[in-house]
Amino acid sequence: MMQRSIFTTTLACLALGACAPAATVGTPPPAAAVAALPRGPGTITAADMYARIAFLSSDALRGRDTPSQGLDAAAAYLVGEYRRLGLEPAGENATFYQRYPFGMRRLNAARTGLRIRGGHGQQALRYGQDFFVAGGTTGDVEGGLVFAGREIGGGGTPAGIYRDRIVLTALPGEFTRDFRLLRSQQAAAAEREGARAIIHVLDRSWTRERIAEFAGRGTQPARAVGERPGYPQFLLSYAAAERLFTAGGLRLSELYGRAGSGRVDPVSIPGLAATAGAPQEALDQATAPNVVAVLRGRDPVLRNEYVVLSAHMDHVGVGAPVSGDSIYNGADDDASGTAALVEIAEAMASLPVRPRRSVIFLNVSGEEKGLLGSRWYSNHPTVPLQQIVANVNIDMIGRNSPDTVVVIGKDYSTLGGVVNAVGKRHPELRLTAADDIWPEERFFFRSDHFNFARKEIPAIFFFTGVHEDYHRPSDTVDKIDSDKAMRVTRLIYHTVMEIANADGRPTWDPRGLEEVRRLTR
Secondary structure, eight states: THHHHHHHHHHHHHHHHOOOOOOOOOOOOOHHHHSSSSSSGGGOOHHHHHHHHHHTGGGGGGGGOSSHHHHHHHHHHHOOOHHTTTTTOOSTTTTSSSEEEEEEEEOOOOOEEEEEESSSSSEEEEEETTEEEEEEESSEEEEEEEETTTTSOOTTTOTSSSSSSSEEEEOOSSHHHHHHHHHHHHHHHHTTOOEEEEEEEEEETHHHHHHHHHHHHTOOOOOEEESOOOEEEEEEEEEHHHHHHHTTTTOHHHHHHHHTTOOOEEEEEEEEEEEOOOBBEEOOOOOOEEEEEEESSSSTTGSSSSSEEEEEEOOOOOOEEETEEEEEEIIIIHHHHHHHHHHHHHHTTTTTSSSSEEEEEEEOGGGGGTSSHHHHHHOSSSSSSHHHHEEEEOOOOOOTTTEEEEEGGGGGGGGGHHHOOOOHHEEEEEOEEOSSSSGGGGGGSSTTTTOOOOHTOEEEEEEEOOOOTTTTTTGGGOOOOOHHHHHHHHHHHHHHHHHHSSSOOOOOOOOHHHHHHHHHH
C-alpha cells in the first residue's frame, strides 16, 4: 500500500511503455508501520478497484479492441503491475507475454469451388448461390462422401469411416447461437475423426438470397487465429444437396428427417466424390497478447500444480456512435474482472505465507471475438495442462444487485461447494453466491472458462449479469458499483486460496462432465 501515492500518476506511463515501473523512494517506514499495513484481502479496496477500472476503460485505450494499440497498452500496464508485485513471468520466452497470430485474411471467391464427381458426371456448384464457406484451404481437398446426420462419431460408429473423406451433416435452423454451436461441434468432430473437410447441409429455410448474403460476408477481410486457415467448412443449400444425393441414389429428405430425430448411422454416398477449395489470402501478420504471471506456491509438491485465475482484458473497440460517443469503454466488460485479477495478485503477494499451490494470473484477449485468447492458451499452455487443477474466471462483476454475484457452473464440479462454503465463512462480504439464474442463456459455454472446461479442467465463472450498457459506449466507470466489485473480488480471493490450499484437486460432477463432453466431442 506504500505505493498507492504513486499509483494514479504512473498508470498512463506504465501502460504506454513510456517509463519504467515506479519505485518507492525516500526513507523506509518504521517496522511498526510496515507491520500495520493491510495484508491479504485487506489490500483489495473499492478505491483501488475504481482506479484500475477507470484507467482500463478510459478513452485513451479506445475500447481495447483485439488487436489494437489500446489493447497493447492495457497489456503493458498489467505486465508492469505484476512485475511490481514480484510475480514471475509465465508467458513465453521467460516473459509475461503470450502472443498468438491473428492475421487479416480474405477469401479468394474467384478460386473458391465445390465440385462433385460421379453419378451423372460432374456438378460444379456455385459459390454464393449453392453454397458459402467458413474456414479455408491451402489447396484443393478431395475425398469420397459420407453422410453423418447431425452428430459425428459416438458409440457404434465404424472406426475410420470418416478418415480422408468429406463428411456431410444435417445443420437445421436459422443462423442463431444454437446453429453456430452445432456447426462448431460438427466441424470439430469431423476434424477429430480425420475428415478432410465438412459440408453442412442447410435446411429449406435458407433462401438463395440468404446464402448470397453470407457468401458476400465471407469475401470481406477478417481476422483469424493461427498461421493456417481454419478447418474447411462448406455450407450447402438444401436444393443443391438434394441434387447431389439423387445422383448417389439416395433420398435426402429421408436421411435429413431421420437425422433430426437423433444420431444416425453414417451412410456412404456410393460413387460420389468431392473436390473443394476455399483459398485464403493473407493481408497482414498481426498478433494479439495474452498476459501470464504466476505466484509460486510454497508446498514442494503442490507448487507444481496450478489454479488459473482468468479475465479478458479486451473489449469491442471503437464503433458506431451512440449519442455522439464512439468509444466502447468496457468498464464492466471486462475492465472490472481485469482489475480484480491485479487486486487479487496484490493481496496474495502481500501474504507472509503463500498458498500451497501456484496461482496463474491469466489476462486473455480476443474474448469478444470468440474466446480466442483463452482458446489459444488452452491449446498452447505455458504449463503442463494436466497440472492445472481448476480455472476461476471473472467477467463483469461491477453492476446490478449490490448483494448478489452469480457463479456460473457451480453444479458442474466440486468448485460450487467450495464457493458456497467460502461464502458462509465470510458473512462480512454481504454477498449471495447464487446459482445460474439464466440457464436459458447457457453462459457456461460463453466465456473464457469454457476453454478450460473443454479440456476437462473444472471451471467456474463469477458474473453479475448484463445490463442496458452492455456492448455500448455507455459502459463507463461512473456506472460501476466499486464497493460491490471489491466485495466480489474478496470472495474470489478467498475461493482461490481455498482451492490452492486444499489437499485434493477439484473434481467434476459426472453429469456436468457429460454435458461438456457432449457439446465439445
